[in-house]
Amino acid sequence: xxxxxxxxxxxxxxxxxxxxxxxxxxxxxxxxxxxxxxxxxxxxxxxxxxxxxxxxxxxxxxxxxxxxxxxxxxxxxxxxxxxxxxxxxxxxxxxxxxxxxxxxxxxxxxxxxxxxxxxxxxxxxxxxxxxxxxxxxxxxxxxxxxxxxxxxxxxxxxxxxxxxxxxxxxxxxxxxxxxxxxxxxxxxxxxxxxxxxxxxxxxxxxxxxxxxxxxxxxxxxxxxxxxxxxxxxxxxxxxxxxxxxxxxxxxxxxxxxxxxxxxxxxxxxxxxxxxxxxxxxxxxxxxxxxxxxxxxxxx
Amino acid sequence: xxxxxxxxxxxxxxxxxxxxxxxxxxxxxxxxxxxxxxxxxxxxxxxxxxxxxxxxxxxxxxxxxxxxxxxxxxxxxxxxxxxxxxxxxxxxxxxxxxxxxxxxxxxxxxxxxxxxxxxxxxxxxxxxxxxxxxxxxxxxxxxxxxxxxxxxxxxxxxxxxxxxxxxxxxxxxxxxxxxxxxxxxxxxxxxxxxxxxxxxxxxxxxxxxxxxxxxxxxxxxxxxxxxxxxxxxxxxxxxxx
Numbered sequence: 094x095x096x097x098x099x100x101x102x103x104x105x106x107x108x109x110x111x112x113x114x115x116x117x118x119x120x121x122x123x124x125x126x127x128x129x130x131x132x133x134x135x136x137x138x139x140x141x142x143x144x145x146x147x148x149x150x151x152x153x154x155x156x157x158x159x160x161x162x163x164x165x166x167x168x169x170x171x172x173x174x175x176x177x178x179x180x181x182x183x184x185x186x187x188x189x190x191x192x193x194x195x196x197x198x199x200x201x202x203x204x205x206x207x208x209x210x211x212x213x214x215x216x217x218x219x220x221x222x223x224x225x226x227x228x229x230x231x232x233x234x235x236x237x238x239x240x241x242x243x244x245x246x247x248x249x250x251x252x253x254x255x256x257x258x259x260x261x262x263x264x265x266x267x268x269x270x271x272x273x274x275x276x277x278x279x280x281x282x283x284x285x286x287x288x289x290x291x292x293x294x295x296x297x298x299x300x301x302x303x304x305x306x307x308x309x310x311x312x313x314x315x316x317x318x319x320x321x322x323x324x325x326x327x328x329x330x331x332x333x334x335x336x337x338x339x340x341x342x343x344x345x346x347x348x349x350x351x352x353x354x355x356x357x358x359x360x361x362x363x364x365x366x367x368x369x370x371x372x373x374x375x376x377x378x379x380x381x382x383x384x385x386x387x388x389x390x391x392x
Numbered sequence: 393x394x395x396x397x398x399x400x401x402x403x404x405x406x407x408x409x410x411x412x413x414x415x416x417x418x419x420x421x422x423x424x425x426x427x428x429x430x431x432x433x434x435x436x437x438x439x440x441x442x443x444x445x446x447x448x449x450x451x452x453x454x455x456x457x458x459x460x461x462x463x464x465x466x467x468x469x470x471x472x473x474x475x476x477x478x479x480x481x482x483x484x485x486x487x488x489x490x491x492x493x494x495x496x497x498x499x500x501x502x503x504x505x506x507x508x509x510x511x512x513x514x515x516x517x518x519x520x521x522x523x524x525x526x527x528x529x530x531x532x533x534x535x536x537x538x539x540x541x542x543x544x545x546x547x548x549x550x551x552x553x554x555x556x557x558x559x560x561x562x563x564x565x566x567x568x569x570x571x572x573x574x575x576x577x578x579x580x581x582x583x584x585x586x587x588x589x590x591x592x593x594x595x596x597x598x599x600x601x602x603x604x605x606x607x608x609x610x611x612x613x614x615x616x617x618x619x620x621x622x623x624x625x626x627x628x629x630x631x632x633x
Contacts, residue, residue, distance in 0.1 A: 186404075
């Protein structure tokens with residue numbers, strides 16, 4: 094049991110005890126007070142009810158705050174790890190290049206490793222900044238008409254290249270009807286698809302088979318779906334995964350590294366565009382499907 | 393040639409460390425998970441001279457791996473590497489049985505020096521053990537025997553194996569009886585740490601040594617705390633009872 098769980102247990106117990114004491118005091122007050130008028134009784138009951146409600150609200154807020162604190166700690170830990178690991182690697186390779194004779198082929202390999210690490214650092218910094226921006230309320234969305242098929246194609250190509258995948262590892266199923274146009278911010282919607290693709294690849298392990306499909310479930314909405322055959326998501330966590338800092342917790346799921354920001358960013362962007370995002374999974378080990386629903390641009 | 397086991401799931405770091413250790417003439421094996429490392433060390437009984445162990449591993453983390461090794465009686469020297477450099481983390485590392493601790497990002501030179509240090513100490517101990525037949529490296533006081541070559545304490549009818557650093561620390565204190573020695577000096581002299589590591593890290597080692605040596609570890613008679621300074625070794629009980 095961690096210190097925080099103990100604290101939560103302590104405060105809940107304290108709350109129950111105090112509520113119990115308040116009720117006992119109330120009963121005692123009724124018993125010792127002779128000749129209670131109706132008004133006195135009603136006022137008395139209201140006062141005690143108020144005290145008890147106050148206690149409960151106080152405890153609930155405290156527990157919520159402790160939990161938020163814990164999430165924040167997890168976030169700091171994972172961001173520390175995500176920042177320090179590539180930094181350590183870059184430093185290690187620079188030190189090596191500086192102090193040892195290294196052959197040409199090896200030298201090229203080391204440069205590639207360092208570039209990959211710089212990319213990882215950039216990605217983490219980006220996610221943290223984007224999550225910060227996403228939190229700003231009433232943030233303007235710079236809207237332009239966007240063809241989602243094209244946008245998805247770009248993101249798929251980029252993901253295949255960035256994750257060094259086989260050309261067919263991510264399949265794009267285009268919509269064969271009319272073009273699906275959305276009015277939105279290209280950069281932000283690219284982030285949405287890229288984050289979903291990154292997750293799909295990350296949680297697939299060595300066998301990456303991802304499908305991206307576009308559809309129009311109704312005349313005025315479009316769906317972008319990213320489906321993987323990876324580790325899946327326990328049913329109870331399907332909603333929580335979009336919360337800030339939340340990471341899937343399940344036995345058997347290899348601890349995948351990340352900041353817990355990716356899906357939070359996806360959700361805030363989808364909402365800012367007047368859409369939504371939801372996840373489906375048959376359970377652990379059976380893959381997951383993420384669907385982004387956006388309003389179709391009327392042209 | 394020494395055999396080094398590098399346990400890190402971050403391929404880039406594992407490969408970089410492997411390249412450098414190999415360039416220094418060591419034989420290097422890389423394990424990606426804690427389970428894999430435990431398999432190599434405990435089940436296969438592969439002989440390694442030192443383990444470079446990352447803390448944040450998928451599945452079993454480095455702390456769990458270190459303490460499982462120690463519980464199973466595997467006393468190979470462990471250098472812990474981790475992105476978490478807070479004092480609590482350093483402490484937890486030593487507590488779980490690590491001999492040395494290095495936060496990421498590290499300097500290559502320091503990493504190699506630390507690995508070299510652990511290997512050197514191990515060699516000294518082995519040499520001590522091989523010559524132990526004629527020159528017995530033991531110290532006896534108050535019915536307790538400290539056997540530095542076998543890395544073991546025999547007290548109250550029981551024998552306790554010591555890790556490398558427990559052994560070094562005890563040897564340092566015992567060779568200066570009655571002398572108060574500061575935590576910082578111990579960190580510098582015994583561990584060779586010159587950075588601003590939290591000096592409380594020593595305390596866990598002393599707590600463990602007291603468990604082996606003292607009748608009542610809570611009120612020690614031999615390994616004494618010198619308030620505001622550090623520790624001292626008192627071969628004879630100060631308060632004869």
